[in-house]
Amino acid sequence: MKIAILPGDGIGTEIVAEAVKVLKVLDLPFEMETAPVGGAAYEAAGHPLPDSTLALAKAADAVLFGAVGDWKYDTLERRLRPEQAILGLRKELGLFANFRPAICYPELTHASSLKPELVAGLDILIIRELTGDIYFGQPRGRRTAVDGHFPGSEEAFDTMRYSRPEIERIAHVAFQAARKRNRKVTSVDKANVLETFQFWKDVVTEVHAQYPDVELEHMYVDNAAMQLVKAPKKFDVVVTGNMFGDILSDEAAMLTGSIGMLPSASLNAANQGLYEPSHGSAPDIAGKGIANPLATILSAAMMLKFSLNQPEAAARIEAAVQSVLSQGLRTADIYSEGTRKVSTREMGDAVVAALTGAT
Ligand code: NAI
Numbered sequence: 001m002k003i004a005i006l007p008g009d010g011i012g013t014e015i016v017a018e019a020v021k022v023l024k025v026l027d028l029p030f031e032m033e034t035a036p037v038g039g040a041a042y043e044a045a046g047h048p049l050p051d052s053t054l055a056l057a058k059a060a061d062a063v064l065f066g067a068v069g070d071w072k073y074d075t076l077e078r079r080l081r082p083e084q085a086i087l088g089l090r091k092e093l094g095l096f097a098n099f100r101p102a103i104c105y106p107e108l109t110h111a112s113s114l115k116p117e118l119v120a121g122l123d124i125l126i127i128r129e130l131t132g133d134i135y136f137g138q139p140r141g142r143r144t145a146v147d148g149h150f151p152g153s154e155e156a157f158d159t160m161r162y163s164r165p166e167i168e169r170i171a172h173v174a175f176q177a178a179r180k181r182n183r184k185v186t187s188v189d190k191a192n193v194l195e196t197f198q199f200w201k202d203v204v205t206e207v208h209a210q211y212p213d214v215e216l217e218h219m220y221v222d223n224a225a226m227q228l229v230k231a232p233k234k235f236d237v238v239v240t241g242n243m244f245g246d247i248l249s250d251e252a253a254m255l256t257g258s259i260g261m262l263p264s265a266s267l268n269a270a271n272q273g274l275y276e277p278s279h280g281s282a283p284d285i286a287g288k289g290i291a292n293p294l295a296t297i298l299s300a301a302m303m304l305k306f307s308l309n310q311p312e313a314a315a316r317i318e319a320a321v322q323s324v325l326s327q328g329l330r331t332a333d334i335y336s337e338g339t340r341k342v343s344t345r346e347m348g349d350a351v352v353a354a355l356t357g358a359t
């Protein structure tokens, strides 16, 4: 089992170190190799995604990714910015399905921005399509308007596009994921206004015919945004396009207490995947040793489950995370009175101790 370890920038290096520590005590035959990515790679090799890093990622069964970016790179031309590394990896590895589970641990119910009773026991899965939509649709650009409300004025435009195969494959992913959960999929669209999403709705409905055991519900994105804060537990699997998924997954993240708790997986057709916390490089707290490593540790658990066929090891990590929370250990982002504040490293050590029974 080959794992490419790409820590990146800022807290990326701190949190990935803890996840690697956790993977090492599992005593499984992993081959882990580390390579620079993002700003770190730009400094070392003049490019955020050097060929050697990309080659390592492609040859691996899975990639464990920290985070990239720092304000100091904001003035670089776009192709050299750290964030291009993650876009490049998604494209080169064909990662089209982004899984973001939003789980509210019982100990963190009060850290949520919603009332505890709305999030107690929350366990939903947002699946975001990653390759299509208005993010990549051509044509795009700037021009002088020839029609519209202000002909002759400067305008910018993007194109929202989805092809049938793109929708079909993400729909299959969603229905199959639902089969392993509570057999309910909510497909989020804007079919009332956008042709792209009427097509989305039609194709998802067609694919659903192959999954009669899974319930399918369609919801407009504006209503979905509302329902997520009104009654989030009514969802099980939510599947949606690239842009709606970007927004709704961040909204769902907030229900759970801290972005430092949220793992993610991005998969391709061969179940090869890139696993990373949902957050960024957090330059505001980088180097202080206070970042929450649990999102990254839980991402490593997703990696074991989805790409490395080690569901038992994944479950052990998840139980260890649950255990350290039950013990009252908290990094600063999830700290509350009556719990014990720990550093990034102490949190990683506690997970290792829970795994090895050395508590
Ligand atoms: P961010 O997620 O890095 O930070 C947002 C806030 O959450 C900050 O206050 C930060 O301290 C806090 N935070 C994030 N992760 C945490 C953790 N594990 N423990 C405790 N607190 C945590 O987002 P921001 O500030 O918008 O972006 C910072 C940089 O990260 C930018 O350069 C951005 O482009 C990049 N970024 C990279 C991503 C990636 O590598 N996939 C994703 C999102 C942002």
Ligand code: MG
Pocket: 246, 250
């Ligand atoms: Mg986002």
